[in-house]
Amino acid sequence: MQFGFRKVLALLAAGLMTMVPSSTVLANSHGSTATPIKHVVVVFQENISFDHYFGTYPNAVPNKDGSRYFFGALSGTPRVNNLASAGLLTNNPNGANPFRIDRSNPNTCDQDHGYGDEQFAFHGGLMDRFLTHSCNDANLGPNSTLGYYDGNTVTALWNYAQHFAMSDNSYGTSFGPSTPGLLNLVAGTTFEGTITNGLSGSGFIANAGTMGAVVGDADPAYDKCSSATRTQISMSGQNIGDLLNTAGITWGSFMGGFADCTHVSTGITGLSTTDYIPHHAFFQYWQSTSNPNHTPRTSVALIGHQGDAANHNYDLSDFYDALAAHNLPAVSFVKARAIEDGHAGYSNPLDEQNFLVQLINKLEKSPEWASTAVIILYDDSDGWYDHVMGPIVNQSNVAEDQLLAPGSCGTPKPVDASGDIQNGRCGYGPRLPLLVVSPYARFNYVDHQVTDQSSVIRFIEDNWGLSRIGNGSADAIAGTLDGLFNFNNFGLNLPLFLDPLTGKPVF
Secondary structure, three states: OHHHHHHHHHHHHHHHHHHOOHHHHHHOOOOOOOOOOOEEEEEEEOOOOHHHHHOOOOOOOOOOOOOOOOOOOOOOOOOOOOOOOOOOOOOOOOOOOOEEOOOOOOOOOOOOOOHHHHHHHHHHHOOOOHHHHOOOEOOOEOOHHHEEOOOOOOHHHHHHHHHOEEEOOEEOOOOOOHHHHHHHHHHOOOOOEEEOOOOOOOOOEHHHOOEEOEOOOOEEOOOOOOOOOOOEEEEOOOOHHHHHHHHOOOEEEEEOOOOOOOOEEEOOOOOEEEOOOHHHOOOOOOHHHOOOOOOOOOOHHHOOOOOOOOOOEEEHHHHHHHHHOOOOOOEEEEEOOHHHOOOOOOOOHHHHHHHHHHHHHHHHOOHHHHHEEEEEEEOOOOOOOOOOOOOOOEOEOOOOOOOOEOOEEOOOOEOOOOOOEOOOOOEOOOEOOEEEEOOOEOOOEEEOOOEEOOHHHHHHHHHHOOOOOOOOOHHHOOOOOHHHEOOOOOOOOOOOOEOOOOOOEOO
């Protein structure tokens, strides 16, 4: 019955494609693609290491009250490289053992996840210094950075992993907090940032410079909502938006709170915070792809198109309006309201789940679902414990580096034939979750190929036949996401509708 119902929904979704007016289909056929994917939706969440969410996957234990045992693994679920399979739930090298955080207590403090502090915790690959930067949570105690959730809290993500595909070998392109993560996502590099408001570069630019690699959470220079008392930077070079513009491909950045950057929301668990965080704004660091005054869209029909007054930067509500009007851009970068982005301290997994499930449910009910890939990934680890160190493909020896010794992440090398050195980009950084939810995703599949945040822009570039970004962008060496897909798979991998509160399938 379960399979039959989902099969009917898939066929209905495919059939609805023929019901969309021909003018709408033509307006959204933004160039030819190398795969059946015509719409990429990149959902960029906050501050989660792989083991923090998937440390015991696919085995979950009941919650303390015993009343809500939500998750049960499908037979044949692949083995993943996590705390359980590595035998690190006991006799852990950090001097304390990892522990499960119960669903009844989803709120935690924010761990230390600075560029150098993350490296220090890695200890050259020994992965044994994570307690030195624990936030000493009031409920979890001084070893809080070793805490992890399982499928009875992050139930929706475990169910998406069961029915679609995920990676257990994907990394931040470099170490550091949110801003380096988003720069790597859309440009494959944190170089070169320039301070524009005369404040200190300490903690923001490598070697505390006024120009160089971005290592901290500076606000974007091209954003009226950036703080005047916080270091602001602009970025040089290109990003993926520039490449899409050159090719005439529609795209958009959709951020919760973009229309009103002072608005405060309360989540389903009672937490409250301001919706919009400027240093999470994907494209506001480049003048070419910014919307400094948060100018609203000209019309729903122009969302994603060049010439729209918003210059590709929109409120999250515009994403849903475009979807309802069958005007979904070819490429969408989506950011939840802060309350639902999963960041410890002001969000949590239950509020995050509410957002992810509602977004994916709506996409799965749309005609566009038949040609859509949702890529869910994270900006950084928040400092949460993960036991795997990825390959170091970018060496660095700025003052902030701590991976091998003080001031050392190896000897930096030229980024390309020009001979340029871009110091301050130590990476790959922490291992992070990455999932693909799509009719073309492999079913109940775990990909082990090394990928990083810039693998997303490589997929977009390859799918639409774009050039590489250049200037040392990691897209040139990024692993491909193709292993997460089976492009002959449509009709076999069916929609999965979940309850946003519980994460359980609904039929």
